[in-house]
Amino acid sequence: MAHSCVHKDRGELRIYENLNELSTDLADYIAELSEVSVKERGVFAIALSGGSLIDLMGKLYEAPYNKTVDWAKWYIFWADERVVAKNHSDSNYKLAKDGLLSKVPVVPSHVHSINDTVTAEEAADEYGFAIRQLVKTRVISVSDTSDCPKFDLILLGMGSDGHVASLFPNHSVLEEKDEWVTFITDSPKPPPERITFTLPVINSASNVAVVITGGNKAEAVHLAIDDVGPDCPSLPARMVQPTKGKLVWFIDKPAALKLDCCQFSE
Numbered sequence: 001m002a003h004s005c006v007h008k009d010r011g012e013l014r015i016y017e018n019l020n021e022l023s024t025d026l027a028d029y030i031a032e033l034s035e036v037s038v039k040e041r042g043v044f045a046i047a048l049s050g051g052s053l054i055d056l057m058g059k060l061y062e063a064p065y066n067k068t069v070d071w072a073k074w075y076i077f078w079a080d081e082r083v084v085a086k087n088h089s090d091s092n093y094k095l096a097k098d099g100l101l102s103k104v105p106v107v108p109s110h111v112h113s114i115n116d117t118v119t120a121e122e123a124a125d126e127y128g129f130a131i132r133q134l135v136k137t138r139v140i141s142v143s144d145t146s147d148c149p150k151f152d153l154i155l156l157g158m159g160s161d162g163h164v165a166s167l168f169p170n171h172s173v174l175e176e177k178d179e180w181v182t183f184i185t186d187s188p189k190p191p192p193e194r195i196t197f198t199l200p201v202i203n204s205a206s207n208v209a210v211v212i213t214g215g216n217k218a219e220a221v222h223l224a225i226d227d228v229g230p231d232c233p234s235l236p237a238r239m240v241q242p243t244k245g246k247l248v249w250f251i252d253k254p255a256a257l258k259l260d261c262c263q264f265s266e
């Protein structure tokens, strides 16, 4: 059974005994947000990440979600993408397409992937421009506290180094305040060329979920969530702090083992 608690300033923590429980609750959570957003705004603007997240979203193409989710109202974006061809095994688009999008009735023109035929810088500029157009037509809302887009939901994973999207520890990309989408050409994790949402965009979303599994991430989970004092490293995952939106962490038991607030009896 899931263990859930609200951390005083790090959002809601949901911790699961196993991946099956996590995936089921993640599917419920996404389906619920989709329903609320479609009811309120007529559309659901969701940004995906790559990595293990997509597998963990797999229940969404099974019953009941394959029938109950209003897939035609989804507008799909990527919080980060590797600048490789869309059919390359490193592509976050390919991962999501093969693992989810090809199995549900999304509208192809609502799937906003990057231009993979230009440089990382150009791809980031074009993606930022595309998002601006969709903010103008209100497919994506606008934040009331900044001029940033307000996605209905941004889904993030986290690497064992604490990176989220393609925001890596100690990288200058963490300082970017003006652009909505930026690029890097020196990612410490291959492939090197990537585009990424910036922290202001992530922190302007209505909902942000960080989905983390595996014991190799336990230390980073502890550093991202617990009060680790003045020496607290500026871990990208710790910088995820939605201004007005809701933050929820979906964590499996091995990844949660070092969290102060969650002690488990074996």
Ligand SMILES: O=C1O[C@H](COP(=O)(O)O)[C@@H](O)[C@H](O)[C@H]1O
Binding pocket: 049, 050, 051, 052, 053, 080, 081, 082, 092, 156, 157, 158, 159, 160, 163, 164, 165, 166, 189
């Ligand atoms: O490189 C990336 O890594 C992170 C984490 O991936 P995971 O497989 O450890 O969950 C992912 O969220 C990001 O989108 C991706 O580009």
